Amino acid sequence: MKKNQPDGCRLLTLRQTARFLKKHDCYVILTHASPDGDTLGAAYALYYGLKEIGKIASVICPDVIPKKYDYFVRETDHVLREDATVIAVDVAAPSLLGSLQEEFAGAVKLNIDHHVSNTHYAENLYLDASASATCEVIFELLTQMRVNINDITAKALYTGIATDTGCFKYTNVTAKTHLIAAQLYDYAIDAPEINRLMFDTKSRKLLDLERMVLDTAEYHFAGKCMLLCVTAEMQEKTGCGGSELEGIAVISRSVEGIEVGITIKQTGEREFKVSLRTFPPLNASEIAKKVGGGGHAGAAGATLTGTLEEVKDQILVAVKQTMEETYAGIVTA
Amino acid sequence: MKKNQPDGCRLLTLRQTARFLKKHDCYVILTHASPDGDTLGAAYALYYGLKEIGKIASVICPDVIPKKYDYFVRETDHVLREDATVIAVDVAAPSLLGSLQEEFAGAVKLNIDHHVSNTHYAENLYLDASASATCEVIFELLTQMRVNINDITAKALYTGIATDTGCFKYTNVTAKTHLIAAQLYDYAIDAPEINRLMFDTKSRKLLDLERMVLDTAEYHFAGKCMLLCVTAEMQEKTGCGGSELEGIAVISRSVEGIEVGITIKQTGEREFKVSLRTFPPLNASEIAKKVGGGGHAGAAGATLTGTLEEVKDQILVAVKQTMEETYAGIVTA
Numbered sequence: 279m280k281k282n283q284p285d286g287c288r289l290l291t292l293r294q295t296a297r298f299l300k301k302h303d304c305y306v307i308l309t310h311a312s313p314d315g316d317t318l319g320a321a322y323a324l325y326y327g328l329k330e331i332g333k334i335a336s337v338i339c340p341d342v343i344p345k346k347y348d349y350f351v352r353e354t355d356h357v358l359r360e361d362a363t364v365i366a367v368d369v370a371a372p373s374l375l376g377s378l379q380e381e382f383a384g385a386v387k388l389n390i391d392h393h394v395s396n397t398h399y400a401e402n403l404y405l406d407a408s409a410s411a412t413c414e415v416i417f418e419l420l421t422q423m424r425v426n427i428n429d430i431t432a433k434a435l436y437t438g439i440a441t442d443t444g445c446f447k448y449t450n451v452t453a454k455t456h457l458i459a460a461q462l463y464d465y466a467i468d469a470p471e472i473n474r475l476m477f478d479t480k481s482r483k484l485l486d487l488e489r490m491v492l493d494t495a496e497y498h499f500a501g502k503c504m505l506l507c508v509t510a511e512m513q514e515k516t517g518c519g520g521s522e523l524e525g526i527a528v529i530s531r532s533v534e535g536i537e538v539g540i541t542i543k544q545t546g547e548r549e550f551k552v553s554l555r556t557f558p559p560l561n562a563s564e565i566a567k568k569v570g571g572g573g574h575a576g577a578a579g580a581t582l583t584g585t586l587e588e589v590k591d592q593i594l595v596a597v598k599q600t601m602e603e604t605y606a607g608i609v610t611a
Numbered sequence: 612m613k614k615n616q617p618d619g620c621r622l623l624t625l626r627q628t629a630r631f632l633k634k635h636d637c638y639v640i641l642t643h644a645s646p647d648g649d650t651l652g653a654a655y656a657l658y659y660g661l662k663e664i665g666k667i668a669s670v671i672c673p674d675v676i677p678k679k680y681d682y683f684v685r686e687t688d689h690v691l692r693e694d695a696t697v698i699a700v701d702v703a704a705p706s707l708l709g710s711l712q713e714e715f716a717g718a719v720k721l722n723i724d725h726h727v728s729n730t731h732y733a734e735n736l737y738l739d740a741s742a743s744a745t746c747e748v749i750f751e752l753l754t755q756m757r758v759n760i761n762d763i764t765a766k767a768l769y770t771g772i773a774t775d776t777g778c779f780k781y782t783n784v785t786a787k788t789h790l791i792a793a794q795l796y797d798y799a800i801d802a803p804e805i806n807r808l809m810f811d812t813k814s815r816k817l818l819d820l821e822r823m824v825l826d827t828a829e830y831h832f833a834g835k836c837m838l839l840c841v842t843a844e845m846q847e848k849t850g851c852g853g854s855e856l857e858g859i860a861v862i863s864r865s866v867e868g869i870e871v872g873i874t875i876k877q878t879g880e881r882e883f884k885v886s887l888r889t890f891p892p893l894n895a896s897e898i899a900k901k902v903g904g905g906g907h908a909g910a911a912g913a914t915l916t917g918t919l920e921e922v923k924d925q926i927l928v929a930v931k932q933t934m935e936e937t938y939a940g941i942v943t944a
Contacts, residue, residue, distance in 0.1 A: 461786070
């Protein structure tokens with residue numbers, strides 16, 4: 279059931295994907311940049327699976343792999359790139375290949391993914407957008423191929439599923455996700471230790487930053503709105519930045535009674551990235567639109583310029599207006 | 612396969628427990644004091660199950676049920692206590708009945724539990740110590756009884772399993788836990804919303820307290836030890852106390868590179884409760900023993916007297932000694 283797409287990308291079935299993998303002998307497996315548990319788990323699980331059926335393969339990650347994944351990351355084969363069939367896992371768009379984009383973006387023969395936003399850049403694509411994680415897809419693929427799953431393969435797969443679902447917390451979890459987790463428990467995966475490393479371990483500098491950020495907490499509109507700031511000074515002082523700051527926006531909506539969480543992160547001398555998190559009926563994208571940003575109903579953002587106080591005022595006015603529209607009444611600070 | 616225990620408690624099988632529930636018509640279902648998601652989930656799931664087969668039942672909780680459980684808590688039947696057969700769920704010992712102990716401790720006809728520490732106080736006991744939660748046991752019981760499971764029953768059961776396992780994070784999770792979760796996903800349980808309420812929502816006062824506690828963070832022994840303090844003043848200022856403080860000790864061992872986490876909580880003018888969390892090879896109970904306390908390898912505690920500074924010194928000396936014994940070398944502050 280091959281489907282030739284107008285964009286030239288061929289959509290494969292699970293069985294066709296399995297056949298593809300059996301057909302070739304030598305692979306390069308690419309992960310996305312700023313690697314997370316799912317792209318790494320998928321790449322290494324696929325690597326271990328391919329080794330079980332006598333293939334040669336190399337995992338290539340555009341960035342340094344964080345040490346916390348050491349329990350399933352191993353040295354892979356040395357592969358001559360001109361001999362290898364290139365696979366990308368959990369890479370929804372060529373730009374996500376980061377430093378590998380130039381070399382590999384046009385050369386991906388097989389893309390295995392679960393992102394509905396996949397841009398169909400590869401020659402062949404196996405996409406299961408109902409899967410919580412690419413590791414869910416790889417599990418089904420290895421099962422389809424009747425490949426032996428080792429403990430380390432199971433650890434890699436569990437890691438991807440756990441990290442992409444917030445340990446089975448998020449909306450992407452389905453009955454199938456739990457059924458696969460149940461099967462992975464048949465191996466010596468030590469899931470509690472994986473979960474401790476993935477969810478209950480943070481760097482000292484991030485804890486320091488969180489402490490500073492909590493000190494900036496302001497409550498507005500009768501406690502319905504919480505505002506947090508991450509200044510450039512805090513980022514410099516602690517050495518925390520980039521993806522390490524992702525968890526901060528979550529804090530702003532984790533407090534009882536909060537309907538809007540605002541996180542203002544300084545990105546330049548007079549430039550700030552504002553993240554909005556809301557609960558229904560409040561719509562974060564409605565607020566963001568008022569200040570030139572955009573996003574989804576529950577999470578949206580905008581980039582604003584001015585001093586921190588000016589940016590605070592701008593976003594609070596937009597929040598007040600949206601609350602008044604939503605509740606059809608006047609909201610007081 | 613009835614087993615008459617020397618203590619007079621009869622151990623039932625799952626099938627015998629099902630038969631017991633079908634035999635009587637009117638029940639009182641007791642939860643433990645300071646109710647959590649598992650005791651409440653188990654009580655209400657059992658209540659809804661009994662209603663499905665035409666029984667009359669009342670859930671009685673020794674304490675006020677927190678509002679966050681409103682999505683599965685309903686008013687139950689009014690039952691004359693002298694007509695009712697008393698069941699306790701997730702109550703491992705009579706003292707855990709709290710304010711209900713005097714009235715009910717000697718009257719429990721059936722106890723359904725998963726705690727290996729169960730004291731066998733009831734006339735009949737169905738105990739499955741391999742279950743992650745009493746809700747896991749209740750799910751199997753309702754399945755055994757072929758009772759219809761409604762959405763609200765499934766919500767109650769999912770809540771108990773999720774809360775007792777830290778959302779599938781802890782060592783008590785088994786393949787069966789995930790298999791049951793998969794089956795509960797067949798109902799309209801809105802698991803992400805349950806998980807948000809249970810895990811990602813904290814009171815403003817607790818966030819305030821956490822901020823104050825993080826400000827006390829001290830690092831010792833080349834960053835291998837973190838020390839946090841919860842003073843009486845902080846508890847008064849924020850109005851946080853008791854079980855609300857349970858999560859604080861977890862912070863002390865959540866930082867990368869930390870081998871010993873110490874949390875000192877003031878419990879009197881010159882009295883402090885010290886909680887210790889360690890990673891192997893360090894043994895928390897070895898440290899606790901040195902200052903007159905005790906516990907397990909990974910978590911232990913002691914009560915110490917003196918000023919806060921004196922208590923800090925006492926426990927740090929004990930940590931230093933234990934580290935030197937464990938690593939067979941001198942440890943510097």
